[in-house]
Amino acid sequence: MVKKLFYYEFKSYLRALVPVNLILLAIAVMTRLLQLFETESISYYLLYGSSLSAYFITAFVAMLLTTITVIVRFYKNLFSAEGYLTFTLPVTSTQHILTKLVTGVCVGAITTVCLVLSGMILTAGELLVEIFKAIGYLFKQIFVAEMGWHIALYILELLLVLILSAAYQNLVIYACIALGQRSSKNRIMMAIVCYFAYYMISETVSTVLTLIITTLADSLTVLEAIGKFFTNHPLASIHIFFLISIAVVTGLGILAFYIIKKTVDTRLNLE
Amino acid sequence: MKRSIRILSLILLSALLLISFTSCMSLDDMKAAHAFYDENGAILYDGHTYYLLPECSELTVSEFDSINVTETDVPVLLSDTLGDSYDVSPQKIFLSMYYRGKIYCREDYFEDVKNRIENGYTMDRYCFMATIDPENTGDPANSYVDYELLKPKVASVLLDTMEIAEPMILPSAGMKYEQIIRINRCSEDTFFQSYAFDLRISEGIYYVAVTDSVQSETAYYRISDEDLPLIQNTFYHAA
Numbered sequence: 001m002v003k004k005l006f007y008y009e010f011k012s013y014l015r016a017l018v019p020v021n022l023i024l025l026a027i028a029v030m031t032r033l034l035q036l037f038e039t040e041s042i043s044y045y046l047l048y049g050s051s052l053s054a055y056f057i058t059a060f061v062a063m064l065l066t067t068i069t070v071i072v073r074f075y076k077n078l079f080s081a082e083g084y085l086t087f088t089l090p091v092t093s094t095q096h097i098l099t100k101l102v103t104g105v106c107v108g109a110i111t112t113v114c115l116v117l118s119g120m121i122l123t124a125g126e127l128l129v130e131i132f133k134a135i136g137y138l139f140k141q142i143f144v145a146e147m148g149w150h151i152a153l154y155i156l157e158l159l160l161v162l163i164l165s166a167a168y169q170n171l172v173i174y175a176c177i178a179l180g181q182r183s184s185k186n187r188i189m190m191a192i193v194c195y196f197a198y199y200m201i202s203e204t205v206s207t208v209l210t211l212i213i214t215t216l217a218d219s220l221t222v223l224e225a226i227g228k229f230f231t232n233h234p235l236a237s238i239h240i241f242f243l244i245s246i247a248v249v250t251g252l253g254i255l256a257f258y259i260i261k262k263t264v265d266t267r268l269n270l271e
Numbered sequence: 272m273k274r275s276i277r278i279l280s281l282i283l284l285s286a287l288l289l290i291s292f293t294s295c296m297s298l299d300d301m302k303a304a305h306a307f308y309d310e311n312g313a314i315l316y317d318g319h320t321y322y323l324l325p326e327c328s329e330l331t332v333s334e335f336d337s338i339n340v341t342e343t344d345v346p347v348l349l350s351d352t353l354g355d356s357y358d359v360s361p362q363k364i365f366l367s368m369y370y371r372g373k374i375y376c377r378e379d380y381f382e383d384v385k386n387r388i389e390n391g392y393t394m395d396r397y398c399f400m401a402t403i404d405p406e407n408t409g410d411p412a413n414s415y416v417d418y419e420l421l422k423p424k425v426a427s428v429l430l431d432t433m434e435i436a437e438p439m440i441l442p443s444a445g446m447k448y449e450q451i452i453r454i455n456r457c458s459e460d461t462f463f464q465s466y467a468f469d470l471r472i473s474e475g476i477y478y479v480a481v482t483d484s485v486q487s488e489t490a491y492y493r494i495s496d497e498d499l500p501l502i503q504n505t506f507y508h509a510a
Contacts, residue, residue: 038296127298133346 002095009103016069021114024058028118031055059115066111070104074174079181083270093264104170150235157242164249171256172198178263305350306340314340314366314375321366321375327388330374331464332365333417334358361417384462397421398457400510416510418461425505428498432479436492448473452509477502
């Protein structure tokens with residue numbers, strides 16, 4: 001049953017997102033083809049500039065549409081009239097939430113891949129070759145020379161952080177929607193208010209923590225010891241930073257998941 | 272239907288393959304401005320080798336363009352970030368990095384210039400900085416700034432003015448002028464220069480100006496009306 005759930009989720013997302021991604025790729029091809037007629041005339045620059053602007057606008061629209069589609073699909077499928085049908089399926093609330101989460105992250109990844117692909121089409125030819133040469137050179141000189149075998153682990157850790165962060169961002173939005181559902185009126189407005197409150201709290205907490213660390217760094221022995229460790233072991237420090245990020249994002253993600261599950265299980269109030 | 276899809280796919284593939292073999296103008300410009308250090312520290316640029324000259328304070332080079340010089344394995348997109356910036360002189364004879372006092376000379380001029388730095392050179396001509404338009408198009412995009420030799424007759428008019436005219440001694444900031452043209456003593460090829468005097472234009476009057484930095488005074492020698500047309504025709508394109 002869960003497999004079918006995934007199938008219909010992806011089908012619904014792709015129906016909405018495939019056209020805009022195809023348009024993005026088409027504009028990238030068109031803009032690149034325009035470069036075959038490159039001259040120093042004003043008319044060429046106007047045409048090329050317009051095409052490039054259209055490309056960036058389409059890229060922005062693709063990212064925005066992906067985010068909006070993920071949010072709207074979650075809300076409509078679980079908390080609107082569609083929810084009556086959704087919750088009749090022989091699937092637990094955990095499976096529902098996880099399906100939405102996994103498909104949302106995958107669709108975001110697909111859009112990102114399309115963006116990268118369109119960027120490669122835009123620079124296809126000698127320019128793309130030079131870009132790869134520059135990336136390879138920087139990688140070899142700065143990372144491999146300085147970090148050695150640690151670089152492979154850093155890449156894995158970074159990928160994990162990116163995937164967990166993407167999932168966490170979706171979970172935060174889902175949790176705000178779930179909290180908004182607890183209100184009897186103006187549920188969408190309450191969800192937006194919840195998101196703003198989350199944003200303000202997270203910014204305040206990070207600012208306060210930064211202030212504490214920077215002002216008390218020299219006076220607190222613990223902070224001083226941590227600072228000395230980071231200075232003497234820079235490579236290990238990066239691993240610790242990644243691991244702490246993974247732990248924090250996972251912990252907060254589990255909290256958000258719990259909020260969503262609790263709301264769906266006990267406080268569901270469909271329209 | 273299948274046939275038309277195949278033909279369309281073939282056309283699209285050909286278009287994409289064609290794109291792979293093309294560059295773009297900005298990348299071509301970056302490649303043209305990218306030079307390399309060889310294993311001996313010389314610079315390889317534009318099909319020539321440039322060697323480092325001994326230091327010489329009177330070796331004067333004007334700037335026509337700039338390039339980035341890197342090691343041979345640095346990609347062109349990183350050349351301006353990781354490379355050293357050098358100014359290129361007109362005719363690409365010299366590459367200079369003034370703030371480090373380095374001037375490189377093209378292989379066909381190197382021995383001669385090095386010899387003159389080490390064994391002495393004569394500066395028996397005069398020059399000034401002028402805007403050169405080699406094709407006389409009148410388009411600023413086609414012109415560049417370089418040192419131009421003064422004709423012997425013009426130089427002698429200026430020098431005679433200093434001999435004959437009655438000087439007006441003023442404090443160095445004592446006269447407002449619309450234009451100041453620096454005249455340098457130089458070698459025949461203008462490679463070696465040292466400051467001689469100025470030509471200053473104030474309210475349409477031309478003066479030869481000699482500054483005494485110790486006294487903070489400038490002596491102004493007015494150029495006579497009969498010599499004025501020659502001076503105006505010579506310096507109309509001074510930079």
